[in-house]
Every structure is written in structure tokens, then in C-alpha cells.
Amino acid sequence: MTTAVAARGLGKQYGRRWALTDCTLTIPAGHVVGLVGPNGAGKTTLLNLATGMLEPTTGTVEVLGARPASSPQQLARVGYVAQDTPTYANLSVADHLRFGAHMNPGWDAAMAQSRIEQLGLDPQQKAGRLSGGQRAQLALTLAIAKRPELLILDEPIASLDPLARREFLQILMAATAEQELSVIMSSHLVADLERIADYLIVLVGSRVQVDGETEDLLASHRVLTGPRSAASALPAGAAVITESHTDRQSTFLVRSTAPVHDPAWSADSVDLEDLVLAYMGKAASGDARPALEEIR
């Protein structure tokens, strides 16, 4: 299976409000995919549609080639750590592992047990008394120990402190390295994804702004700095994502692999955060480039 999630014209309406409109995307399997976008971009809605927690209003979505949550077998193939990492507050950590064992035929008890020990969680501790980070770890353990093919995480670390974030990501990375596991993890913070994602999707206003393997994205984008000028003055083949101008110089973030020969321009590589922010900013300004003529 090479496609983790395939959405076509996917839309979800709540009352009169559309949480997601006409979303078409393909998420390949075999990657740790970062799904990044501002709040309200439709990330959670998309993931809830992909796990079958929501039914689409329009369009279709397939996960690992089948309709989400269409059968117990299909449920077993997908692990989901929902937003705010829900657990049963009055059940102990050990009870949660028993819960996982009873609810999943493919449950890996030894792995779950060793993870809990590794995390230093007291099996008798009630989940309601765990810290946010521990709760997230418990939820992750439950999702991983059912041995899914695809693990979906919806902003699992948004509410955690930096240390807990790092620990969570370490565990996640270790798990993806051990198992043949595709991962889709959403976040509105690029820094969270930078460490682990090898594939990136920027979602703004239900639209995929850019997607691709992180390395390719970084290699195909660059920052061009030169004398103040209009975008039309740029070397051929460069698609402008964002631009900014001071009195004397202009800076463009462009998508281009063509070498820049004009000595007036200096080309620098971009980091992931700049790249994502550029695409978000572009989408926010409604794709309309600022009219440079007016400034002149």
C-alpha cells in the first residue's frame, strides 16, 4: 500500500459552517507526515474524517485503500491519538493496557508493558492523576501497541511543556523506527514537526498549499535577496511564494531549482519554519501578490 490517505473533494459541514471544503490530497504511506496549518485550517476535521469519527458531507476519503472505520479489521490497521489525548480518568494505567489487550486482537502486550516501564509510569496510578505529558504517552502507547499500519496523531503535544514534548517525540520516533509504521501528525507549530517529519503538508483554508518530502521542499525553495525590484525582474522559472521589500532591497521566497547567475541576487537556503510561514502567509493574503506598482 503506497497511499495512506486519499481524499477527493472532501468537505464537512457543521450546520451552516464548513469546517473543510473541497479538500483533495494524497498522503503517501511509509513517511512520517507533518500536517501543518493555522488553527481552523481543517486539520482536525480532516483527521477525524480519516479515522471515521466524522462522516463527510461531500467527497470521499480512503485510508490504506478502504473506507475509514468500515470494519474491525480496518479499525485495527489505524491507530489514532485524538486531540487532548483522551484517557479514562478513573481507570489505572494497568487497566488501560488491559483495555487495549481486550479491544485489539493484534495487541502487543510485551511492548506496551516495556513502554510503560520505560516511561516510569506507575501501573496502579489512575489516568486522571497523570500529568498531561504522561497522559499523552499513555495514549500513544495504546495507539502503538495495537500494532497499526498507520498512526494518526492530532496535535498530540500542543498542550505539553517543552520537556514533555521532546520526550513524546523521542518515543514516537523510536516507535516509527522499530515498526513499519506510517505516521500522520498534525500541528500548528512547525518546530514540533521539524524534528520528525520527513514529509510535509501545509493546509490552509481546507487547501493543500504545498506538500512533498521535507528534503525536496527545502531543496526546491530558496530566498533571493537583491536590489529593490519587482517580482518580474527575477530570474526565469522562479515562482514567488512571498516577497518583502525595504527601501533598498527586495527579498523573495521562491520555488525554483534553477541556478541563479545574476550577481545582483544572492540565494540562500530556507528552513522549514520560513517555508511553512511563507505558504501560510501566501494563503492568508488570498494568493494576491501585493501590488508593487502602488509602492513605487
Next chain:
Amino acid sequence: MIWMSWRQFRPQAITAGAILVAVAIVLGITGAGLISDYNGAGLSSCHLSCGQDATNFQNSLEGSVYLVVFFAGIGVMYATPALIGLFWGAPLIARELETGTYRLAWNQSVSRGRWVLAKLGLGGLASVAVAGLLSLMVTWWASPISSVLIYSKSTSAVSSRLTPIMFAARGVAPLGYAAFAFALGVTLGMLLRRTLPAMALTLVLFAAAQLVMPAFVRPHLASPQHATAAYDPNRGGEMIISNGGRMVVVESASIPGAWILSDTTITPAGKVFTGPATSACAGASINSCDSWLAGRHLRQYVTYQPASRFWPLQWTELGIYLAVSAGLGGVCAWQIRRKRA
């Protein structure tokens, strides 16, 4: 899935078990005393012939702890289904929706249909079992008093197990009430997605059902019987004379163990007797009134469910409540399967 349902249900099950044990102890101790008093009064070996002994025994109960337990037993039978609906039914799904744990539960390798059926099945069976055990215990405890009330031909509201008050506290109908209250609570919790409002609405709707059933449905579950007899003012009853010159007389019906649905006095023409009021009855002399009434050739017309209808009505009512419960369970399963976050 059954393990999980049980694990989540365990605290409630322990509470229910403790309450059952406490009730059993109280009923066991007082019940033994009641039976020994009953045997001591010589009532165990007699039947309807023991009217006087029975009346004496009945009078001796006044102010005793037995009377308190007798009515407490009725109260327990009424409260149990309601409490089951409130504390077992309403939170069952509402709590999962409220705390977001359904998102954990629905992403395990178990279909939502099985998830909800396991929860409903376990909770429903436990509800029926608790109501059944309580009904058995309370009925056993009250059996001496019930016999005495029959022997003494009492006409009080608790004298027959067919009267609305007693019917819902005896036999197998309470099993149906418990199942219905549970299913009602679960359904409302699922629809409202909030535990507290679901509990409140469960209580209101269950109470309404328990009022509507005896008032409008149960009398028609079996076609009532009718009895007519010559009106005899000496048998006791009541007489109401209103200002407009209207006069209504009602003679107490005495059909052993029956549930009297209506009791009217009719004229020879078959109409309900409404007067006009006569001066013979407006005066102080009862005799002159009685003899005037005797001259009207009135008849007493009673509509009733005979004592023999107790078990048919009980089973019918159980069937109705179980069918409604199953319907509600179906609604839950169907809704959960298509319900989305």
C-alpha cells in the same frame, strides 16, 4: 469489549451489591420477626374464615416497625428503576461523550455496534437482575401482611396487589420498569451528550411513564369486567349533594382482590343517578334518606379487573416495557453507529 464494559460498570455494581445486601439484612431480620408474630397470631393455618384474627393482627401492626418496612419496601420498588435510569443509564454514553473518551474507545479494533451493545447488554441485565432480586425479597417479606389484608377484607389502597400502588411494587413488572428506565437514561444521555441534563430528563420522563401507565394504559390491557347489583344504602358508601340540587351516591364496591376502575350508581333506565336531591336526604335523619333511596330501585355498576388478572397484566406490562427498552436500545445502537464527533 465485555471486559471493558464490566470494568467501567464495576463501581456501580459494587454499590448496587452493597445496597442489595443491606436491604436483604433489614428484610431478613424484620421478616423473621413478622413471620413469627403472624404464626403466633394463628394466621398461618387459616383462610378467609379468620377475618377477626386478621383484623386484630392488622390493628396490632399500627405504629409498629413492620408497617414502616412495609411502606419502605413499596418505596424501594418505586425508587429502584428511577435510580437505575439516573445513575446507570444516563451516564453510560453521556459520560464518554462528555469526557471525550469515546474517541479512544471508537478507535480500538471493535466496531461501535459491538461497543454499544456490550454496554447496553451488561447494564440492562444488571438492571433487570437488581429489580428482580428486590421484587422477590420485598414480596416475600410482605406476604404475611398481604395475606392479612385479604383475610380482613380490607379496602385500603394497598389491600390488593392489583391496585395501582401495589401493582408496580410486586411481581415481574418492576423488571420491565428497570430495563426501561435504564434504556431511557442511555438514550437521553446519548442524545443530550450531557450527563446531568440527561439524568433530569430521565427522571421526568420515567415518572411521567409511571403515571400514564396505570392511569391510561393498564386498565385496557385486558378488557375490564362489569358487575351490577341492587343498590343497598346499608352497605356503606358516600353521598354528595351539591348546591345545584345534584346528588350522587356511591356504594363501596367489595370485590375481593379486584382493581376497581369505576363505581357508579345507575337508575333503572341505565343512566348514572344524579338526583335531584331530595329533602329526605337533606335532613338529619339517615334512615329517611336510606328508605327514600331504596325506593328509587337504583343499581350499582362496577367496572373492574378481577384479582385473577394480576399475572396476565404483570406479564403483559413486562412485555410492553421490555419491547420499548429493546426499541430504545436499537435507537442507541443505530445512532452510535452513525453518530460522528
